[in-house]
Amino acid sequence: MINPFGLILSVALFKGFQRLKIKGKPIPFPPVLLAGIVIIAILKIFNIDFETYNKSGKYLTLSLIPAVVALGYPIFKHKDLLIKNKRVIYAGFLFASILAIISTYFVGKFAHAPLSIIVSMLPKSVTAPIAVEISKGMGGVPELTACVAVLTGVFGAVFGHKLLKLFKVKHDISIGLAMGAASHVIGTARCAEKGRELQVVMASLALVMVGILTAIFAPIFVYIIK
Amino acid sequence: MQKKIFDFTRGLIILICYYLLSLEILKLVHIQFPPAILGLILLAVSLISGVIKENWIKDTSEWLINNMAMFLLPFIAGLVAYQSMILKNLIPILLVIFITTSAIIVLTGLFIEYGLAFLRLHHWRKNRHD
Numbered sequence: 106m107i108n109p110f111g112l113i114l115s116v117a118l119f120k121g122f123q124r125l126k127i128k129g130k131p132i133p134f135p136p137v138l139l140a141g142i143v144i145i146a147i148l149k150i151f152n153i154d155f156e157t158y159n160k161s162g163k164y165l166t167l168s169l170i171p172a173v174v175a176l177g178y179p180i181f182k183h184k185d186l187l188i189k190n191k192r193v194i195y196a197g198f199l200f201a202s203i204l205a206i207i208s209t210y211f212v213g214k215f216a217h218a219p220l221s222i223i224v225s226m227l228p229k230s231v232t233a234p235i236a237v238e239i240s241k242g243m244g245g246v247p248e249l250t251a252c253v254a255v256l257t258g259v260f261g262a263v264f265g266h267k268l269l270k271l272f273k274v275k276h277d278i279s280i281g282l283a284m285g286a287a288s289h290v291i292g293t294a295r296c297a298e299k300g301r302e303l304q305v306v307m308a309s310l311a312l313v314m315v316g317i318l319t320a321i322f323a324p325i326f327v328y329i330i331k
Numbered sequence: 332m333q334k335k336i337f338d339f340t341r342g343l344i345i346l347i348c349y350y351l352l353s354l355e356i357l358k359l360v361h362i363q364f365p366p367a368i369l370g371l372i373l374l375a376v377s378l379i380s381g382v383i384k385e386n387w388i389k390d391t392s393e394w395l396i397n398n399m400a401m402f403l404l405p406f407i408a409g410l411v412a413y414q415s416m417i418l419k420n421l422i423p424i425l426l427v428i429f430i431t432t433s434a435i436i437v438l439t440g441l442f443i444e445y446g447l448a449f450l451r452l453h454h455w456r457k458n459r460h461d
Contacts (some may be wrong), residue, residue: 113356
């Protein structure tokens with residue numbers, strides 16, 4: 106019998122934070138971040154091995170595989186949008202994915218981060234499940250990639266709309282694409298909270314397309330710099 | 332209830348099959364690419380071309396996508412093992428996140444905004460000449 110401790114703890118905390126409401130409104134931080142912090146705290150305080158947690162926790166990680174495959178479904182659902190305005194939108198996906206890789210590398214270099222950390226951070230604008238897959242393929246640290254991707258998502262979700270407003274970006278297509286390309290699922294969820302259907306659709310397309318493009322470009326980039 | 336369980340299981344089996352298929356394809360052609368992402372592409376192509384029906388995978392896909400963040404928790408808990416590496420590089424990591432994420436959001440937003448405006452102008456000129 107496997108010790109179900111890790112699995113039960115993770116699911117209970119995540120679902121709990123997902124349902125938690127303060128004054129009738131959902132909490133402003135993503136449940137995954139809060140649940141993650143609480144799990145780390147519990148492991149530390151009660152001096153529990155990560156291995157003990159991961160005996161059943163690893164089955165959650167396994168579920169990532171079908172979840173990433175399932176992202177093919179939103180592409181199908183919104184395929185009409187991909188055909189309309191196609192030239193600008195495709196150019197936008199390309200632009201965002203290349204910009205993400207190059208800017209991460211140079212800012213990382215400038216800040217004197219070691220190469221292994223920079224490589225782990227390259228796919229950070231992509232939704233964490235995809236980012237983890239990319240990072241593993243390039244010899245990065247998947248744990249660091251997952252955490253940085255979640256933090257990137259939170260940062261984008263909190264400041265994205267304000268930044269775009271400051272630079273007078275007004276069209277829902279532009280806002281949605283920028284939010285999905287830079288801060289993936291968490292940014293997309295923020296667009297949904299604003300109740301803008303077109304933003305949500307563009308953001309979900311962007312997060313998948315930029316994910317695919319990053320999976321192609323990031324390993325090539327790492328090959329070049331190494 | 333039984334039908335729901337059946338539908339969910341069927342969807343899950345299809346998604347896993349797409350993953351296994353991608354794994355085999357990548358082994359055959361010797362290309363390094365995340366198999367789950369190839370599975371994603373193949374699934375989208377199959378749905379668009381009608382090889383598989385939308386309702387075979389709809390419920391499972393929506394459930395998995397809505398709970399995707401939960402599956403990441405073991406990775407976040409696993410950070411404990413990398414504590415010293417992260418604390419030593421905390422400032423570069425945060426700098427990269429703040430600077431590049433702001434840049435990507437603003438520049439991509441502007442890129443699309445001007446791209447769409449340019450297309451509209453282009454259409455307007457073309458229509459005027461016609």
